[in-house]
Amino acid sequence: MGVNTLYFGVDFGTTNSSVAVYDGHRAWALPLDPENDLPTSLPSLLYISRENEKIVGRAAADAFIARNVDREVKTKQVDLGVSVEAYVGAEPEKSEVFNPALVDPEVRHAVRARATIEVNAPGRLFQSLKSLLRQPAFKSxxxxxxxxxxxxxxxYILSPIKKAVDGCAGHAVETVVFGRPVRFSDCDDENRIAEDRLRTAAxxxxxxxxxxxxxxxxxxxxYAVSVEEKQCLMVVDIGGGTCDVCIMEFQGGSGPEQRLAESRILSVAGTPVAGDALDREIIRNRIFPLLGSKARYGPSNLPMPQYIYNQILDWQNIYKFNNEEMINWLLAAEAFxxxxxxxxxxxxxxQKNYGYLVAREVEAAKKRLSEVESTHITVQRDDIQIDDILVREEFSHxxxxTLGEMRECILEAEQNAGIRPSDINLVLTTGGTCLVPAIRAMLEERYGAGKLxxxxxxxxxxxxxxxxARYV
Ligand SMILES: Nc1ncnc2c1ncn2[C@@H]1O[C@H](COP(=O)(O)OP(=O)(O)OP(=O)(O)O)[C@@H](O)[C@H]1O
Ligand SMILES: [Mg+2]
Known part of the structure; x- marks a missing residue:
């Protein structure tokens, strides 16, 4: 191996991706996204336009917001011209309990209306694609x-990474080390499928x-290649999609090579629960009630069907509801x-594609709560008038x-390593979600603040x- 050989490591993350190079002495991350606050971190976002243009990273989010959200849309007027029982009947899971005979003809007349349907979405945005790798049903x-x-x-998201690597090496690089979570999924088959798919994508x-x-x-x-003391290290990496834990024993030694050769992995553990799951909890608990999740509708005073909310918990599913039938049904439900x-x-x-904006604001509020005790979740566009105060204590509650699931994962790593909390010399936290104060508090309580x-x-x-990539 020549003195100038470079080694590359790729971290394809649920939320952010990065790539680093090691020259045998020093390792550093390569810039990937000049438009991102942190250029070495590429938001794992992909926008595909109707014209088949592909945009990756921060620019993908910007393109989606500029082109798809809150814009002059080309619309189609549809005559709702049907009575309320038809709307309720169109709602798949509740039709059997609806009795049209109970509807007052006067009332029925009141909901005849026209609706505006969007027919020309300019593009689609994809987020958290890594979490889809484990789902066998999602093929294309x-x-x-x-x-x-x-x-x-x-x-497409990996392609700027390939470009950065080739640019750094000065030639086309074919061999790299990719990271993978300990568990893409709790199911073994899905784990294997996810890794195979990531390999194919690479x-x-x-x-x-x-x-x-x-x-x-x-x-x-x-961390360990730069440290001389003998020690027992725990890494807790909680990102957007997965919580990953590793316990390693290092013997120290004079150079990185010797330090690694004499190290031992005591255990690893992982679970597919992380920052995206925290966002979903905020949406379920704080946003959905403002979107009618607890409402009752119709002459029979039915609860709103929860399948709608379960589906749109991931905003990427919202577009599926932007169809005539659903919009008509919602108009009728709203009237009653x-x-x-x-x-x-x-x-x-x-109708107006605000799902991503709401999800982004929720995530931003969650991040602010790592710094301040309370924050506003504010989305005020058209008929969406959300201005909700979220207090850190309530967020923790x-x-x-979800926090319990992460804790289980950490305890599993301890158990499999056959050690007690006091045997651990240092707990290294990484991944954006480890910045959540409730998670830090959980780790401090178990291992002592001084070890974090x-x-x-x-x-x-x-x-x-x-x-x-160099040593192993
Ligand atoms: N200051 C913060 N407070 C709380 N959460 C944060 C903060 N900053 C980032 N996050 C969250 O961290 C997550 C992203 O972290 P990270 O970039 O480490 O994930 P990832 O590596 O892409 O995901 P994974 O490793 O799970 O595939 C997101 O859920 C984001 O909302
Ligand atoms: Mg990560």
Missing amino acids: TEVFGTPYQLEELVS KLAGFKNVAFFLEPVGACVE SNCPEGLRALRCLI IIEY RSRDSFTSVATGLAVV
């Missing part, structure tokens, strides 16, 4: 009539030889509801269950993987 999706395999979509992006290495072990290596403003807001969310140390939340995994 049609974007304006063109089917895209999931692997292809992922490869090959489509131009990486011919891909070796996988566990993300939290990468983060462990990143005890919370018309909520249902109007829901309809506006669906609504994420208790944060690593660079967004590039430590890639940096460790680059080192791994």
